[in-house]
Amino acid sequence: MGDAVDAVMDAWRRERPDVDIWPVGVVGRIQRLARLLEAEIQDFFRRYGLDNSEADVLTTLRRSGEPYELTPGRLVKASMVTSGAITKRIDRMVAKNLVERVPDAVDRRTVRIRLTLHGRQTIDDLFALHIANETRLLQALDRDQADGLANTLRTLLQSLGDTSLT
Amino acid sequence: MGDAVDAVMDAWRRERPDVDIWPVGVVGRIQRLARLLEAEIQDFFRRYGLDNSEADVLTTLRRSGEPYELTPGRLVKASMVTSGAITKRIDRMVAKNLVERVPDAVDRRTVRIRLTLHGRQTIDDLFALHIANETRLLQALDRDQADGLANTLRTLLQSLGDTSLT
DNA sequence: TATCGGTATCTTACCAAGAAGAGGAATGAA
DNA sequence: TTCATTCCTCTTCTTGGTAAGATACCGATA
Numbered sequence: 001m002g003d004a005v006d007a008v009m010d011a012w013r014r015e016r017p018d019v020d021i022w023p024v025g026v027v028g029r030i031q032r033l034a035r036l037l038e039a040e041i042q043d044f045f046r047r048y049g050l051d052n053s054e055a056d057v058l059t060t061l062r063r064s065g066e067p068y069e070l071t072p073g074r075l076v077k078a079s080m081v082t083s084g085a086i087t088k089r090i091d092r093m094v095a096k097n098l099v100e101r102v103p104d105a106v107d108r109r110t111v112r113i114r115l116t117l118h119g120r121q122t123i124d125d126l127f128a129l130h131i132a133n134e135t136r137l138l139q140a141l142d143r144d145q146a147d148g149l150a151n152t153l154r155t156l157l158q159s160l161g162d163t164s165l166t
Numbered sequence: 167m168g169d170a171v172d173a174v175m176d177a178w179r180r181e182r183p184d185v186d187i188w189p190v191g192v193v194g195r196i197q198r199l200a201r202l203l204e205a206e207i208q209d210f211f212r213r214y215g216l217d218n219s220e221a222d223v224l225t226t227l228r229r230s231g232e233p234y235e236l237t238p239g240r241l242v243k244a245s246m247v248t249s250g251a252i253t254k255r256i257d258r259m260v261a262k263n264l265v266e267r268v269p270d271a272v273d274r275r276t277v278r279i280r281l282t283l284h285g286r287q288t289i290d291d292l293f294a295l296h297i298a299n300e301t302r303l304l305q306a307l308d309r310d311q312a313d314g315l316a317n318t319l320r321t322l323l324q325s326l327g328d329t330s331l332t
Numbered sequence: 333t334a335t336c337g338g339t340a341t342c343t344t345a346c347c348a349a350g351a352a353g354a355g356g357a358a359t360g361a362a
Numbered sequence: 363t364t365c366a367t368t369c370c371t372c373t374t375c376t377t378g379g380t381a382a383g384a385t386a387c388c389g390a391t392a
Contacts, residue, residue: 002320003320003323003324003328003329004323004328004329005320005323006320008229011229011230011231012229014231015228015229015231016229016293016294018294019293019294019297020297021297022301022309022312023297023300023301023303023304023312024297024300025312025313025316026304026307026312026315026316026319027203027207027300027303027304029316029319029320029323030196030199030200030203030319031200031203031204032246032323032328033196033200033319033322033323033326034196034197034199034200034201035200035246036323036326036328037193037196037197037326038197040326041193053377053378062181063174063177063178063181063182064177065177065180065181071341071342072341072342072343073340073341073342080198080201081377081378081379082378082379082380083341083342083343084342084343084344084345084378084379084380084381085377085378085379086342087342087343087344088343088377088378089377089378091343107340107341107386107387108385108386108387109340109341109342109385109386109387110340110341110342110386111341111342127182127185128182128184128185131185131186131187131189131190134189134190134193135188135189137189137193137326138189138192138193138322139325140321140322140324140325140326141192141318141321141322143188145318145321146188146189146191146192147191148314148318149192149315149318149319150191150192150195152307152311152314152315153192153195153196153199153315154168154169154171154172154195155306155307155311156199156304156306156307157169157170157171157195157198157199157202158169158306159305159306160199160202160203160206160303160306162169162170162198162202163169163170219349219350237369237370238369238370238371239368239369239370247349247350247351248350248351248352249369249370249371250350250351250352250353250370250371250372250373251349251350251351252370253370253371253372254349254350254371255349255350273358273359273368273369274357274358274359275357275358275359275368275369275370276358276368276369276370277369277370
């Protein structure tokens with residue numbers, strides 16, 4: 001009848017009836033869903049020789065528009081990982097010819113990370129399929145439910161300070 | 167006005183107007199929220215000398231009820247990490263005197279992971295505070311919104327096969 | 333204009349944690 | 363007894379975090 005989180009909540013109500021554990025129903029489900037969705041999306045990209053971290057960088061660069069290049073600092077802000085992790089991601093992706101490092105003529109502290117033609121083609125070929133896959137993962141929701149869910153989640157994100165990528 | 171995911175979606179509508187990217191509004195927000203919430207919860211437990219992985223094991227054992235012991239296999243199912251990760255978690259927690267390994271007289275392949283008195287007291291002392299912290303993280307939602315959110319997320323989880331922990 | 337301290341940006345080195353998969357002991361069924 | 367299965371552990375690999383380092387820029391001051 002219920003999901004895994006219902007089982008967790010039932011156990012807590014038995015063991016700690018003194019605590020109202022309603023937040024678990026939200027926080028626990030968000031965390032479990034994030035893991036399940038990430039695993040599914042990982043499976044999808046792996047079929048095409050990519051992993052989530054690479055897809056993350058490719059999509060961020062692609063949606064930034066021409067000329068498909070951003071500094072590592074911008075990638076850090078978009079990715080929710082640290083600068084050291086981004087440096088290593090870029091190293092791996094350069095080795096796979098997905099991106100290239102281009103010196104910045106104006107500010108020599110920075111580098112521009114640019115999609116290669118191969119990287120551009122890879123993400124452009126995959127993007128519609130990726131969205132179709134996410135659509136499949138959400139097929140249990142009708143459009144109204146999905147909209148309501150997105151709105152409630154936006155409220156939560158904003159309250160936690162997740163206002164912008166810049 | 168919007169959150170970070172709105173910015174992502176705007177960019178995609180500009181760059182790939184041929185693709186209806188509505189699922190991003192749900193999947194992207196679940197993933198960002200999971201990271202933000204995990205970081206907040208990590209901060210909370212770190213103040214008391216624990217990390218998320220330890221708190222995960224402590225809460226799983228505690229809510230299982232007397233005598234507060236489970237096999238590593240059960241912990242694997244509850245935790246969404248691999249068996250090797252659980253072995254290492256237990257090693258660390260034994261070193262911190264939070265749990266102990268108790269041989270199983272019936273089936274000598276298995277071990278019972280049991281809360282020590284210190285582990286039991288640690289999680290019992292922290293649990294109400296932990297729930298209060300989660301309540302704070304969700305304070306942007308009123309109770310109806312939270313209930314609706316939990317229900318929609320349950321629908322999603324069940325559709326993805328997350329039916330039980332056993 | 334030259335210089336100096338502070339700041340910004342990326343990279344590097346080291347460490348912690350989990351994934352993947354092999355290994356080994358114990359169980360149970362034929 | 364034998365052999366497949368179950369269960370935990372161990373080893374190796376990958377990834378990310380942390381913190382320090384290197385280089386470049388900038389602004390104030392003389």
